[in-house]
Amino acid sequence: MNREEWATQIAALEQESAPVRKEPITVSRIVTTALRLVEAEGFDALTMRRVAAALQTGPASLYAHVRNKADLDDLLIGTLSRNVAVPAPDPQRWREQVLDVCGQLRDQFLRYPGIARAALSAPPANLDTLRITEGLLGIFLAGGVSPQSAAWAIDAVLLYVSGYTFESSLRGGQPDRAEMLARLRMLPVSRFPNVVEHVDTLNSGEGHERFEFALRLLLDGLTTAG
Amino acid sequence: MNREEWATQIAALEQESAPVRKEPITVSRIVTTALRLVEAEGFDALTMRRVAAALQTGPASLYAHVRNKADLDDLLIGTLSRNVAVPAPDPQRWREQVLDVCGQLRDQFLRYPGIARAALSAPPANLDTLRITEGLLGIFLAGGVSPQSAAWAIDAVLLYVSGYTFESSLRGGQPDRAEMLARLRMLPVSRFPNVVEHVDTLNSGEGHERFEFALRLLLDGLTTAG
DNA sequence: TCTACTCACGAACACTGTTCGAGTCAACTG
């Protein structure tokens, strides 16, 4: 027995006396750690190494619980989807209900900047996102929308939510706003008459006005399309 | 003069006699090479190293012409945008005109699989994409849509095109279709009654039916919203 | 007590984008 082994045995002894066993790595620990990381530093900072480091281990340890980075991403949006409450269909208020669900999803995505990229890449067959699809489908059908229109509308609506939140997290820096306006005003009127004339209109939209506008457009179109 | 310099001089001599000077690297050569690469192997294969290798040089050489990888991405979607023909506004056919422009953009994106990711990340102030925004704005206004609605609708429409093409290039493999259907059918009816009942409807949509449906939804909603 | 078997993880591999600095070459300048 060399000196190193000797030290290991002593360490083991200490562990027995103070059983602060290192907590085992689990999928849920990985997921919560990853989410905390994304919330604090954005989706780009989410690397296997950083998650592993936060769990005080090496990157290889994660692969016993998670197939891939893509797999981890899926788990994340699954967890986020699970936080969305899907209401029981109320035929009178189906539009508001859809807006409500989308709003919840939007807020979940916005809370974790950049995670919408994972949502866009995630397979639509994820069980947790399917729960939302199921709920939306119920709401649409209760509202009298045809199955075909409902199916395609759900696709469009979810796609929009992901796209919207993804773009929002890109333009996280607000100082762009003034700079952007200035640049747009520099455009030659000869080539960009409409843009220059409506600069302020183009960049308007406080809060989630654009978000609601687009979704209402989709839903209002639905009623006329039957 | 050592032996190496001597060899260099001789090489220079040969160059004079056969002036096959290595063509200089230009931005446009980089862009076309990159596009060819994306077309053949997808956006993920687009790395600075591979572009450089295709130009028979090292990655460092590119940075004299291109600030960033992100910069290169911008250049790519700029080039693609330049291939889109924006028609002069015809008040009677404004909806068809919008669909036409979006269809062109869609086809450009689909031709280069995965490049829509760059479109989503690209700043909306790109001069070439602004040309399309300008054109669309003209078409909408000619159609009698209010500037505010037009501005937000353009946003939604372009976002949808990017999202749609991005998703399409992800699910490039068609064999998923049958597999996906089978998986959906395995769902417990108790929890997913609507999804299970309308499985075939959910996965329906040949060609770009979904694409046109979603866009028409947006445009039809516009008329009622004024 | 011995044996499976799962999990932890150090080390390494093949990549990525990007920078540094030395070198080459053309064109303007005194």
Add this chain to the structure above:
DNA sequence: CAGTTGACTCGAACAGTGTTCGTGAGTAGA
């Protein structure tokens, strides 16, 4: 014509990425 400037080229390297291999420890079952 000589000299300098400035733009372009690019080998080498750095810091990071996802992922795999193989070793080793620990636990549960026979």
